[in-house]
Amino acid sequence: MSAHPSDRKQPAAVALVIFAKAPIPGQVKTRLCPALTEDEAATLHGSFVLDTLERTKAAASTFKLPFDRFLACAPSSTHVFFRIMEARHGVTLLEQEGEDLGARMRHSFDQLFARGYRQICLVGTDVPSLPLTHYRDAFASLNGHDLVLGPANDGGYYLIGMTRPHPALFENIPWSTDQVLTLTQQKAAAEGLKTAILPFWNDVDTLDDLQGLIDDCMADKKRPKKERVYSTRTAGTLELLAKRLRERLT
Numbered sequence: 001m002s003a004h005p006s007d008r009k010q011p012a013a014v015a016l017v018i019f020a021k022a023p024i025p026g027q028v029k030t031r032l033c034p035a036l037t038e039d040e041a042a043t044l045h046g047s048f049v050l051d052t053l054e055r056t057k058a059a060a061s062t063f064k065l066p067f068d069r070f071l072a073c074a075p076s077s078t079h080v081f082f083r084i085m086e087a088r089h090g091v092t093l094l095e096q097e098g099e100d101l102g103a104r105m106r107h108s109f110d111q112l113f114a115r116g117y118r119q120i121c122l123v124g125t126d127v128p129s130l131p132l133t134h135y136r137d138a139f140a141s142l143n144g145h146d147l148v149l150g151p152a153n154d155g156g157y158y159l160i161g162m163t164r165p166h167p168a169l170f171e172n173i174p175w176s177t178d179q180v181l182t183l184t185q186q187k188a189a190a191e192g193l194k195t196a197i198l199p200f201w202n203d204v205d206t207l208d209d210l211q212g213l214i215d216d217c218m219a220d221k222k223r224p225k226k227e228r229v230y231s232t233r234t235a236g237t238l239e240l241l242a243k244r245l246r247e248r249l250t
Contacts, residue, residue, distance in 0.1 A: 014067040014119040014139055015112050016056055017094070019105070020049045022079040035207050035248070040241060046081070047234045048204070051128040053089045054231065059135040067139065072096050072108045072122075102170030105160070113165055121148070121161035126203035129216065129229045130158065134198055141196035147188050149181065150198040156180040158203050166191060214242045 021028050023046030025038035032041045056069060069091045073082045077093040086093050094111060098104040105122055112120050119142045121135070134150060138161050141148040147166070150159030155178025160169075169187050173180055188195050204213055217230045217238045230238075 013117065014065070014142075015070060015117040015121075016067045016135070017070045017072050017108050017112070017120065017122040018049075018052050018056065018091070018125065019072045019096070019108070019122055020052070020082075020125050021045070021074045022076075022081045023049065024075075024079075027075075029204075031205050032207060032210055035245065036210075036241065040244070044210075044237055044241065045125070047231070047237050048125045048128050049085070051231055051234055052123065052125045053085060053091065055128075055130065055132060056123070056135060057089065059132040062132055063136040065136060065139060067121075068092065068117075070094050070108075070112070072104070074104070101175040102173050106165075106167055106170040109162060109165060119161065119163055121159060123150070123159045124203065126205065127152075127158045127201055128204075128231075128234055129213075129220075130201055131229075134159070134201070137198060141198075144194070145196040146193040148196040148198065149184065151181050151200045152203045153200050154178060154203065154205060154209075155182070156203070157184065158201055159198065160184075166193065210241070214238050218242075 023042040025042040028045040029036070029041035032044070036044070053071070059065060060067060060069075070093070071082060071085055071091040072094045073079065074096040077095050082093055085091060094108055096104040097107045108122060109120055119139060121138050138148050138150065138159055142161055142163050146163055148159070148161040149157045152158045156176070157180065166188070168191060169184055173183055185195065202209060202212060204210055217235050220228050220230050221235060
């Protein structure tokens with residue numbers, strides 16, 4: 001059994017935190033309902049979590065990134081889904097703790113900085129087609145910047161990375177609005193932080209987002225197999241959901 005990252009005498013300098021909810025019907029991807037059933041939304045979310053675990057592992061292997069991977073869990077790391085992810089994907093589980101998203105993210109950063117990590121990136125699971133190069137570039141940016149942000153097209157961000165704690169970045173932010181990125185950048189500027197910005201990317205929150213993902217996935221299937229971005233699992237799920245959505249509209 002491998003040692004827990006916090007037990008090592010010289011822990012890796014960098015950590016990647018995957019922020020995830022358990023795929024519990026009625027508690028995930030609720031903005032896609034009632035167009036999707038709660039079970040369908042949960043299945044899609046679960047596939048996204050798996051995609052993120054697989055793609056972050058692939059990024060580490062492809063670019064020889066020496067990060068330790070953590071899975072920040074809600075509602076609890078004791079959920080069987082997370083225990084399976086821990087066993088199958090070699091991630092260390094963390095609890096999400098805090099009254100809102102900002103507090104939960106801050107807690108994850110604080111935990112890992114306290115363990116000795118000096119570069120930490122946190123990524124969500126709503127970007128199943130995020131290029132592997134974005135993970136490489138995020139950590140590379142932290143070699144010369146205090147902060148890195150991966151902006152989402154809806155006004156939020158899909159990734160945030162830091163070299164030391166900056167609690168103000170998580171305070172008094174109206175989460176799940178189009179003001180998140182702008183206000184975060186303003187707070188960073190007020191603290192004099194040198195900030196790197198990754199390319200914009202779409203996350204999946206609304207039915208329009210989902211339709212865009214379905215269209216992109218259908219185009220992806222026309223590429224040679226070795227060049228495809230989407231997992232066969234997510235591609236199959238999206239194909240099934242597309243069929244069901246068409247049937248419900250007729």
